[in-house]
Amino acid sequence: MKFYLHLVLFFLLATWLAPLRAEPAWLSQVEAQKSQQPEAMLALLQQHQSELATLSQPQQAKWYYLQAALFDALGRHQQQQDAAEQGLRLIGDDASLVRVQLLYELGFAREMQADYPAALQHYLDGLALSTLLESEKYILYGQINHAAVLTVQNQDQQALTLLQDTYQRALQLNDTEVLAEVTAELGLLYSTMGYDDEAISLLHKALSHYELLGWPKNQITVLYNLARTYSYLDQHELSLQTYNRMLQKSQQLQDNVNLYHAYLGLAIASINSERGEAALSYMAKAEQYLPALQSSAHFATHYYEKALMLKKLDQVSLAMQQLLLAEQSLNKDGLREDNASRLALWHLKAQLLAAQGEYEQAYSQLYDFVAEYQQLRNQENELAFEQIRASFEHDRQLQQSQLLEQDNELKALRLSEAEAKQQIQRLWLAILGCSTLVLLVLLLWQLTRRRQKTINQAADPAGQQENA
Known part of the structure; x- marks a missing residue:
C-alpha cells in the first residue's frame, strides 16, 4: 500500500514540476543565435523535433515561435504562418509573452502574403497583450509592426507619428535590438516620403546597429532599402555599389531569397542607368x-x-507577356484585393496596348483604370472621413470623461468640505462640552466649598462656648 502511495505522490510531484523543467541547451542556443545563423539554427531545431513532445507546454510554444521566426528570416512565409498558428493553438488564450511573439510572427507572415487586414489584426492583438503584460520592448515591436501596415495602406503621416514616438521610447529603453528595428523602419518610411537625407542617415545607423548585433539578414535588408533610396535619387552608381554589397553578403550566406532581391535590384538600377543588356542579364540571374x-x-x-x-x-510584345503573368499571379492566394498593384498593372497594360496600336482596348483599359482609381480614392476618402468621425467621437468621449471626472472631483471636494465642516462642528461641540464640564466642576467645587465653610462657621460658636 505504501508503495502505491509513494508512486502516486511521485506522479503528482512530477506533474507539478513539469513546467519547471530546465530548458534544453539546444533550445536556448537556437533562441540566442536565430538572427545570426538562421539556416544552422533551423537545422538544429528540426534535428530535435522528436523531443518536442517531452517539453513543457511553454517550451513547446517557444519551439513553434522559434521555428516561425527562422522561417521568417529565410523568407518562407507560408511555413512561418503554419508554425505560428500551431503555436497559438497550443497555448490558447494564455496571456504570455510567447503568445505576443507568435501573434507578431503570424501577422508578418500574413503581411508578406499581402493580407494586410489580417496582419494588422494580429499585430494589434499582440500589442494589446504586450501592453497588458507591461512589456515595453514588445509594445515597441508592436508599434513598429503597426506602422509598417499603415505605410502599406498609404497612411504615411500616422505611421510617421507612431514611429517617431517609438524611436524616442527606444532611445530611453536603450535596447539595441529595438533601436535597430525602429531606425531601419523609420529610415525606410522617410525614403518613401521623400525625406532622402534623413532616410540615408537613419539607414546607415540601422546598418551599424545590425553589424554590432551580428544579424546578417537584417544588414542585407537595410542595404536593399539603401540602394533603392539611392536609385530614387538617380544616384545610380551608389545604388549599384550598394546592391553589389548586398549581393556579396547574400552569396556568403548562400541566401537564395536575398540573392534574388540583389539581382533584381541590380537589374532595376542598370535599366535606370540605361544599361539594357546588363539589366536583362541580371534579370535572368x-x-x-x-x-x-x-x-x-x-x-x-x-x-x-x-x-x-x-x-x-x-x-512591347515580351512586356505584355510578362504583364499577363503578373496578372495571373495577382489573382492567386486572395491577392485580388491588392488594389494598388492591380491599378499599376492596368495602367501599364493600357500603355502597352496603345504601343501595339490597339487604341480601343487601351482606352477601355484606361477607363477601367480611372474608374477603379476613383473608387479607390473614394474608399480612401471614406476611410479618412470615418477616421475623422472616430477621432471626433473619441474626443467627445474624452471630453465627457473629463467632465465626468471634473464633476466627480467637484463632488469629492464638496463632500470633503462637508466632512471638514462636520469635523469643525464636532471640534466646537467637544470644546463646548469640555468647557461646560470644567464650569460644572468649578461650580460644584464652589458649592462644596461654601457648604463646608458654612458648616465650619456653624460649628465654631459651639466650640467657643465649650472653651469658656
Missing part, C-alpha cells in the same frame, strides 16, 4: 532564384518589373 520565393505577391512584382524593363527597351 534573378529568375534562377525566383522559385525560392513563396509569395504570389513577389511573383507578381517580378513580372511587373520585368514588363517595365522590356517596355523601356521597346520590346
Whole structure:
C-alpha cells in the first residue's frame, strides 16, 4: 500500500514540476543565435523535433515561435504562418509573452502574403497583450509592426507619428535590438516620403546597429532599402555599389531569397542607368532564384518589373507577356484585393496596348483604370472621413470623461468640505462640552466649598462656648 502511495505522490510531484523543467541547451542556443545563423539554427531545431513532445507546454510554444521566426528570416512565409498558428493553438488564450511573439510572427507572415487586414489584426492583438503584460520592448515591436501596415495602406503621416514616438521610447529603453528595428523602419518610411537625407542617415545607423548585433539578414535588408533610396535619387552608381554589397553578403550566406532581391535590384538600377543588356542579364540571374520565393505577391512584382524593363527597351510584345503573368499571379492566394498593384498593372497594360496600336482596348483599359482609381480614392476618402468621425467621437468621449471626472472631483471636494465642516462642528461641540464640564466642576467645587465653610462657621460658636 505504501508503495502505491509513494508512486502516486511521485506522479503528482512530477506533474507539478513539469513546467519547471530546465530548458534544453539546444533550445536556448537556437533562441540566442536565430538572427545570426538562421539556416544552422533551423537545422538544429528540426534535428530535435522528436523531443518536442517531452517539453513543457511553454517550451513547446517557444519551439513553434522559434521555428516561425527562422522561417521568417529565410523568407518562407507560408511555413512561418503554419508554425505560428500551431503555436497559438497550443497555448490558447494564455496571456504570455510567447503568445505576443507568435501573434507578431503570424501577422508578418500574413503581411508578406499581402493580407494586410489580417496582419494588422494580429499585430494589434499582440500589442494589446504586450501592453497588458507591461512589456515595453514588445509594445515597441508592436508599434513598429503597426506602422509598417499603415505605410502599406498609404497612411504615411500616422505611421510617421507612431514611429517617431517609438524611436524616442527606444532611445530611453536603450535596447539595441529595438533601436535597430525602429531606425531601419523609420529610415525606410522617410525614403518613401521623400525625406532622402534623413532616410540615408537613419539607414546607415540601422546598418551599424545590425553589424554590432551580428544579424546578417537584417544588414542585407537595410542595404536593399539603401540602394533603392539611392536609385530614387538617380544616384545610380551608389545604388549599384550598394546592391553589389548586398549581393556579396547574400552569396556568403548562400541566401537564395536575398540573392534574388540583389539581382533584381541590380537589374532595376542598370535599366535606370540605361544599361539594357546588363539589366536583362541580371534579370535572368534573378529568375534562377525566383522559385525560392513563396509569395504570389513577389511573383507578381517580378513580372511587373520585368514588363517595365522590356517596355523601356521597346520590346512591347515580351512586356505584355510578362504583364499577363503578373496578372495571373495577382489573382492567386486572395491577392485580388491588392488594389494598388492591380491599378499599376492596368495602367501599364493600357500603355502597352496603345504601343501595339490597339487604341480601343487601351482606352477601355484606361477607363477601367480611372474608374477603379476613383473608387479607390473614394474608399480612401471614406476611410479618412470615418477616421475623422472616430477621432471626433473619441474626443467627445474624452471630453465627457473629463467632465465626468471634473464633476466627480467637484463632488469629492464638496463632500470633503462637508466632512471638514462636520469635523469643525464636532471640534466646537467637544470644546463646548469640555468647557461646560470644567464650569460644572468649578461650580460644584464652589458649592462644596461654601457648604463646608458654612458648616465650619456653624460649628465654631459651639466650640467657643465649650472653651469658656
